[in-house]
Amino acid sequence: MKKILLCLLLFYKSILFSQTILNSYPLDLKISGINNELLNVENVKTHEVFVFASDNENISILKYNASLFLTDQYKAPIKNLDDKHLIGYSFSEDGNPTLYWSRLDFSYIFAIKYYLESKTFKVLNFSFPSADQYVVDIFQKNNSFYILSKDVSKPTLNVYAFKNGTVEEKIFDFSPFTFQDKSTHLLTFTQLIKENPIEKIEAGDYNSLYKSAKKSKFYVLDDKFILTLDYNPKKTQVFEISMESEEIKEKNFTQSIIQNPKIVSNSFYHQNKLYQITADKSQMFLDIKDFNSNQTIKSFKVSKDENVNFKISPFFLERDGAKPKEFEKTNVFLQHLSKLDIGLSVFKNDQNTFIMLGGASEIEKPFSMFNNFYDPFTQDFPEANFYQGGYPAEIHSKSVYFETELNDNHEFVNPEPQPLAIDNISYFLDINKKVTLQSIMKFKDYYILGYYDKGTKQYIMRKFQDGFETDDAIDPLNTPSSFSKSFLKNRH
Structure with a gap:
């Protein structure tokens, strides 16, 4: 796009x-x-x-x-x-x-x-x-x-x-509920949240891929909260939390089955639907399920040798906030995706539903004085955090993604592109x-x-x-690109 x-x-x-x-x-x-x-x-x-x-x-x-x-x-x-x-x-x-x-x-x-x-x-x-x-x-x-x-x-x-x-x-x-990882090992709720910190999602608004790739997400609705847990790649464990009655209801949504122990998966709740994504190096599934009935509304599969005919953008690879690089091969996308925190972000405007699918991660690494970013004269450490002992650290980010768009019948569309x-x-x-x-x-x-x-x-x-609106105030050659920038900006 x-x-x-x-x-x-x-x-x-x-x-x-x-x-x-x-x-x-x-x-x-x-x-x-x-x-x-x-x-x-x-x-x-x-x-x-x-x-x-x-x-x-x-x-x-x-x-x-x-x-x-x-x-x-x-x-x-x-x-x-x-x-x-x-x-x-x-x-x-x-x-x-x-x-x-x-x-x-x-x-x-x-x-x-x-x-x-x-x-x-x-x-x-x-x-x-x-x-x-x-x-x-x-x-x-x-x-x-x-x-x-x-x-x-x-x-x-x-x-x-x-x-x-x-x-x-x-x-x-949450003590009455059971939490098991993919190997059926029991976890405590406190242990689970410590390993997978909760990320609050802005329901009905833009959410970056860095936020939506988190394994524990919290959605604030008019009359309830929804907590989704994707720590087990085989399923999404969901809790509906009523502020009025203080009741907690559990639901479980299974992911599409891939016969590979090295799978990655996640989900995103949006307007009474649960969007689930799961992938390995050779294939990817996108499932859209009704939140109340758990019935699958749509299911899509992509293999590494196939073209993703429903995407409305190239595949993008972005590192450390630099300009994204485009590529077209599905197998390259899946190779990158399998090594990242997988996720998807969903947003709906007055017409269609926009989805970004991909993966993102941030890694904190010890700072090296022998790279191109260190200035020996000013001794500047750009955007540096610090490890214990005062040693600086760098935050390195990477994301890979593509965009698609659905109409109200959950059919992929490719309308004339316009900025959001x-x-x-x-x-x-x-x-x-x-x-x-x-x-x-x-x-x-x-x-x-x-x-x-x-x-x-x-x-x-x-x-x-x-x-768009016409005006003489802005040069079109300097205008930005599609909504993908919005999903990736302001990561935290």
């Missing part, structure tokens, strides 16, 4: 990637320090849009109605938050927001409720039991703020729900270097990119949609 899209762009004298300025507001933020934060979010009950922008001294709150007209604003001082980050938000029944600030270790969480009518605020704090639990992830849903944590020793997941100035803890016990909204946003950010503190939100049937422009000292809100 990358190659096709580039050819398509050559027929356009100029392209504007569906960007429209919705609003702007003057803000004089001091862009330095830990408290530079920006969020644009929706109150899902009233459909009002709020903007929270902070620096080391103040937080500015902008309130827009559902038609995106500014209706209120409030600037409040920031006190005693020097070492804390803005980690989330919630909305009370009165419509006022609460912001949550925390240290990196989550030991203390400060909840600050802002009353826009009276221009006042109230501070509460919560002590997280960090000695017994660790934070898996944080998220918002239905105007509440949540923390998902794992007990250090017990076979439980804990969910903390923050709203209306209160916090409610719910504990989900997330591609348009990615390109806009690439060419606008004065943009900082960006925040992306889905609103109605489009996306809003909110950001701070350092040059004009304004908060700006832009609308992005799928597809």
Whole structure:
């Protein structure tokens, strides 16, 4: 699709990637320090849009109605938050927001409720039991703020729900369930999660291949959570977790059988379907199953000597974030795939379902001074982490993938290629270097990119949609390629 899209762009004298300025507001933020934060979010009950922008001294709150007209604003001082980050938000029944600030270790969480009518605020704090639990992830849903944590020793997941100035803890016990690897060896839930850390997937949004290749994934839906476990390549073990009843239901979805002990497999939940992929060096299966009935809706098989006639892109190989290399041979793709963490990522727009299939992995290696990246004069170690003892380490990444597209009848299609909204946003950010503190939100049937422009000292809100619009602002020869970049960017 990358190659096709580039050819398509050559027929356009100029392209504007569906960007429209919705609003702007003057803000004089001091862009330095830990408290530079920006969020644009929706109150899902009233459909009002709020903007929270902070620096080391103040937080500015902008309130827009559902038609995106500014209706209120409030600037409040920031006190005693020097070492804390803005980690989330919630909305009370009165419509006022609460912001949550925390240290990196989550030991203390400060909840600050802002009353826009009276221009006042109230501070509460919560002590997280960090000695017994660790934070898996944080998220918002239905105007509440949540923390998902794992007990250090017990076979439980804990969910903390923050709203209306209160916090409610719910504990989900996995001790009644059995966990077995491919050799039928028993595992404890704690051992399983330690070896396969949980990755939260953004349901209905873009997810990178690096995220979706994880073996333990957590999906947040309107009325429940879904935990999928692919530690055993023969099956996907799934748990439906009800926040209301606190009930846990187990389901098991078998993978397509390949008579080879060295198989790799994974799954992805999307809109009441489970997409499963399994492969070895000679073949690959893609199965689409109904989540409720476990019935197979579609099944596809590819052998190493066959062409993948349903892909809409070449095979791509990418190393360390460099420009992807294209190749066409299926056997080469399967050879690479068998050595990586296999995965697939699924996203649906208004028309079709996009799927990226492939593998990705990141390896931490000791840094070598005898490579082309080390500068002996500045002694710079680019993007270096450090092992124990202070020795630097490099993160090396590799991914191999291709793209396909399905219609509502689960038939492969190859429509005229157009960029998705997330591609348009990615390109806009690439060419606008004065943009900082960006925040992306889905609103109605489009996306809003909110950001701070350092040059004009304004908060700006832009609308992005799928597809092209003509304008004289952008040279088409410099435009980016397909949605694959979106799935791979922002890996963590």
